[in-house]
Amino acid sequence: MLPITNNTSKQSLHPFQTRIQSRVNEFFDTRIAVTWGGMHLIDRDPPKPGAVNLSTNDYLNLSHHPRIAAAIRNQLASEHHSTLMSSLFLAKGGIQRTFEQEFAQLLGCESSVLCQSGWAANVGLIQSIADETTNVYIDFLAHMSLWEGIRSARATPKPFRHNSPDHLRRLLKQNGPGIIVVDSVYSTDGTICPLQEIVDLAGEYGCALVVDESHSIGTHGPKGSGLVCELGLEDRVDFRTFSLAKAFAGRGGLITCTERFREYFLMESLPSIFSSALLPHEVAGFLETLKVIQQADKPRRQLQCNAQRLRDGLNELGFDTLGTETQIVCLMGGPEVNTLLMRQQLVKYDIHGAPFGPPATPANRSLMRFTVRSDVSDSDIDRVIAACATLLGKPYQPQMQKIRRHARPRRILTGPSRLTHPPINPGHGNVGNRIPPVAENTV
Ligand SMILES: Cc1ncc(COP(=O)(O)O)c(C=O)c1O
Numbered sequence: 001m002l003p004i005t006n007n008t009s010k011q012s013l014h015p016f017q018t019r020i021q022s023r024v025n026e027f028f029d030t031r032i033a034v035t036w037g038g039m040h041l042i043d044r045d046p047p048k049p050g051a052v053n054l055s056t057n058d059y060l061n062l063s064h065h066p067r068i069a070a071a072i073r074n075q076l077a078s079e080h081h082s083t084l085m086s087s088l089f090l091a092k093g094g095i096q097r098t099f100e101q102e103f104a105q106l107l108g109c110e111s112s113v114l115c116q117s118g119w120a121a122n123v124g125l126i127q128s129i130a131d132e133t134t135n136v137y138i139d140f141l142a143h144m145s146l147w148e149g150i151r152s153a154r155a156t157p158k159p160f161r162h163n164s165p166d167h168l169r170r171l172l173k174q175n176g177p178g179i180i181v182v183d184s185v186y187s188t189d190g191t192i193c194p195l196q197e198i199v200d201l202a203g204e205y206g207c208a209l210v211v212d213e214s215h216s217i218g219t220h221g222p223k224g225s226g227l228v229c230e231l232g233l234e235d236r237v238d239f240r241t242f243s244l245a246k247a248f249a250g251r252g253g254l255i256t257c258t259e260r261f262r263e264y265f266l267m268e269s270l271p272s273i274f275s276s277a278l279l280p281h282e283v284a285g286f287l288e289t290l291k292v293i294q295q296a297d298k299p300r301r302q303l304q305c306n307a308q309r310l311r312d313g314l315n316e317l318g319f320d321t322l323g324t325e326t327q328i329v330c331l332m333g334g335p336e337v338n339t340l341l342m343r344q345q346l347v348k349y350d351i352h353g354a355p356f357g358p359p360a361t362p363a364n365r366s367l368m369r370f371t372v373r374s375d376v377s378d379s380d381i382d383r384v385i386a387a388c389a390t391l392l393g394k395p396y397q398p399q400m401q402k403i404r405r406h407a408r409p410r411r412i413l414t415g416p417s418r419l420t421h422p423p424i425n426p427g428h429g430n431v432g433n434r435i436p437p438v439a440e441n442t443v
Pocket residue numbers: 117118119120122143145183187212214215242243244245251252253442443
């Protein structure tokens with residue numbers, strides 16, 4: 001092995017190795033040593049037994065579901081031939097086609113195409129519908145994979161302020177039609193896209209519309225069919241994309257489309273051509289998950305109750321939960337070291353969230369994200385709220401509530417406060433709908 005990443009190597013490096021070496025050193029010498037004060041933003045120690053872990057996206061707690069596990073095992077036992085190939089070579093009538101058709105049926109569309117991940121779905125889709133001449137209007141908080149699709153298509157990004165149809169309209173007036181790209185639920189702050197207004201703008205300005213439903217599939221809509229279905233907008237959205245690594249608790253991605261587009265996509269999208277398809281046992285797991293998800297009204301309702309309990313508790317403490325209305329609930333740490341210290345403090349109480357810093361957020365807008373699940377108990381949520389209460393008054397206290405100019409109306413909290421800590425005045429930090437310098441991105 002070349003000594004390229006070994007800082008202590010005495011071996012001499014040629015100029016390009018030195019260049020790579022200095023990039024690696026920069027991470028250790030600047031990000032870890034200076035920005036994080038010698039600590040690490042992410043906690044890599046496994047949570048202790050009994051800890052509350054709100055860092056996974058397994059919203060409906062399906063990762064160990066016995067029916068899904070059995071479907072995977074049965075498929076593995078019955079596989080007799082290799083399917084290690086790109087999707088475009090898969091024979092007709094296989095399990096992948098069955099899953100795509102059943103998924104499309106739930107979502108009220110003609111067809112769908114299974115991809116290796118949500119990343120591959122988004123990059124492959126944008127790359128195959130946009131080119132150098134295309135304006136792509138994209139919400140600042142849309143997922144990084146959508147930005148990467150724009151980059152790979154060499155299209156022109158036209159970012160608009162988060163959840164601001166007014167800003168989008170101004171850009172459309174200035175620049176003309178193109179493709180509009182949004183998430184239905186934003187993965188860094190849990191806010192919901194004003195889909196009806198976006199759909200209307202797409203119609204008015206003759207734009208194609210892509211909606212990433214990764215964080216609403218399974219959790220929202222009739223039988224978990226997502227927000228587009230909940231709002232009855234199936235016929236007004238051109239493409240919906242999904243990561244199956246959230247409520248579907250597996251590894252995969254999907255795009256809703258027409259049958260004809262599916263054929264085109266398989267031969268046109270680079271991830272589809274140059275990366276192998278999912279394996280049949282993975283797809284068998286998804287097929288069963290699709291059935292389980294449709295029957296999961298009770299866990300879905302429980303998930304919403306749990307999320308509301310956490311949001312209400314944190315709001316009662318005076319924290320700014322950034323306008324979330326969903327199972328994704330964040331506290332804004334601001335500078336990364338604040339989120340790191342917040343993370344350390346919460347771990348003392350055996351509470352685990354997911355700390356996000358650049359490139360998932362802009363500099364100085366790092367976050368602690370909690371993803372709520374249907375299986376978390378009230379007492380676990382109260383433990384999270386109580387641990388967060390210990391952040392009050394600390395030098396790294398998260399951002400407190402303030403009036404945000406473009407915020408949607410907040411829910412009115414009802415009932416007695418469960419917590420003894422009174423809300424305190426707005427503190428440090430700065431969020432809202434200012435245009436940030438870079439894509440605010442997501443995990
Ligand atoms: C909104 C959104 N889209 C796409 C992706 C990418 O999905 P995957 O992890 O399946 O590649 C994610 C996950 O990080 C996401 O949150």
